Amino acid sequence: MILTTTETIPNREIEEILGIARGSTVRARNVGRDIFASLKNIVGGEISEYTKLQAQSREEAMHRMMLDAEKLNADAIVNIRITTSMVMQGASEIMAYGTAVKLK
Template identity: 50%
Template sequence: MIISNIEIIPGKRVVEHLGLVQGSTVRAKHVGKDIAAGFKNLFGGELGNYTELLQESREEAVQRMQEQAAAIGANAVINVRFSTSAITAGASEILAYGTAVVME
């Protein structure tokens, strides 16, 4: 399946528009990693555990979006976007969404 953040795929033509598809996940790291991140916040630098958390979350959200698209007969999802929101302290939702289409 083609997944793209642009509206067209060079050399391909959209033959059917199937609508919006989405996938999301809510993730949190355990309290020990939150404490370690708190110390890192004091001294600066990348919060590696949170970088890893968000990467895993994006991958899961895209996989779920792709599964939803396949279930309605799409062979591509175009104009893909991500949205992030805090659900509670230490937990966030990642939403991936785009337009499911059939391309030839």
């Protein structure tokens, strides 16, 4: 499956727009990570545990978006976007979405 953040795919023509493909995951922080993050907050620097958690969450949301597009028999997803929103204290949703299309 072709994935792109642009509206078009070079050298390919979009034949049909199939709809919005979306995938999301909700992740909560971990108490152990929070303690480590609090210490990092004092001395400064990247909180790598949260960086890894966010990266894993983005990958999961992208994977679920692709599965959704496959259900629509899409060849590609264009104009992909990723958003993050807080669901509750300590938990956030990561959503990936884009336009599922059929190519000529």
